[in-house]
Amino acid sequence: MFGSGAWGAASVQQSKLSNGSPFLAAVDSGPPRQIVTVVYETGCKELPRGHVAAASLLEYLMLEGPVGKSNAEYRRELFLLNASISMSVAGRGVLLVVTAPPSTLKAALQISSELVQKPKLVEDQLQIAQQRSISRRRAQQQDMRFLTDLAAQRYLYPGHPDAYSCISKISDIQGLGLEALKSDWAVLTQPSRRAFGTVGPMPIAAVRTLIEATLLKDSKARYEAGAALEPATFRKPSSPSGTDVVLLEQPEAQDNQVLYIWPHALKADTADFATAEIAFTLLGGGFTGRLQQELREKRGLTYGAFADIDDELPQYIGASFAGGEKVARLIQELPQVYAAFVAEQQTDERIGIAKEALVTSFRESTELPLDSFLMALDARFYGRDPNAWRGRAERWAAVTKSGLEQFIRARMNSKPSYLIVAGDSKVLLPVLEQAGYAKESIKTLSADEL
Structure with missing residues (x-):
């Protein structure tokens, strides 16, 4: 059993079902409906690179219901049960979520089992799913903030599923045929790779019985854990200047990320990570962060600037945006503000405000039994200690002013390894050259290449 802490008061029990599948469970008497999750520990990491388009296509196709039922019949059936079924595919797994009142949960679980065993993988539905997926992808290609993040992930952590995020090229979406999709579905929904979880008002033993009678009835395959993933490795920069540049071409763009x-x-x-979280709250946390104060309020270069630390991919980031002539100054001055922050003296007042902001956010995200349950699932996905998150507030409280300043100067005192910019190359290339980056060292990508 995972222990209880000051927040996230519900205990999350961990046990095994009859076939050896992990079973996470928590009781929450508040909401009227029970949530049952099926976690297929597969994901896009187990598909060929050109097949990650299957993720978005299958998410759309699963909305149509199982073979033998029209979409209208499927939706009506769920409506009468006051139930919902959703599916999402990520780099490390597939999550099937069934939500229903205790009185109709068994029927909803049976429908979800039909949906997995007999998905409506037919040509006309595939074409509709492709159109929807391409439309969503084209919308993403117009979002430069999204593109800079995606370019950073793809380029800095090549091939790692935590960076790839199941986002595919439009050409891959168009090229994925029905037979390949059926094969991918079989890989993604292997019965032997299922873990289960539940949270809601029902007794845990009662939910276990329903899962055994419905979702395990379709297959008695013994649970097999997949191979552990190696951590993502940061690509080392190759530029003699120490900072590699990636330019995302967005012709005629009026803004630049x-x-x-x-x-x-x-x-x-x-x-150390808790100390870094405080440091980056001071540097880039909302309107009180140093980047926002300097780049927006004092210098008028942008409407927004922030910094953060990633706990899944080993990186710090500092980001902003500007149009016209301001982008030249922004490219030079964002790292200058970062460097000045590293050298400055921190105050007890600002450190206290940063700690309070982190603790408040933490309390809000961990106060419900569902929160504890989701964190236990997250720990399973990423191979983490499921109890470690409970000590975060204590770790923040233990950070001292001298320890924070020592950390900042020792761990953050370096030049950035990468600069990712998005915008019109006719504007950005001269700006980058003026900033000291040689044209031949700038890697230019189009949105279609991501």
């Missing part, structure tokens, strides 16, 4: 990236080697749920 700027993303600086520094690598780190910190492990989540450690004292």
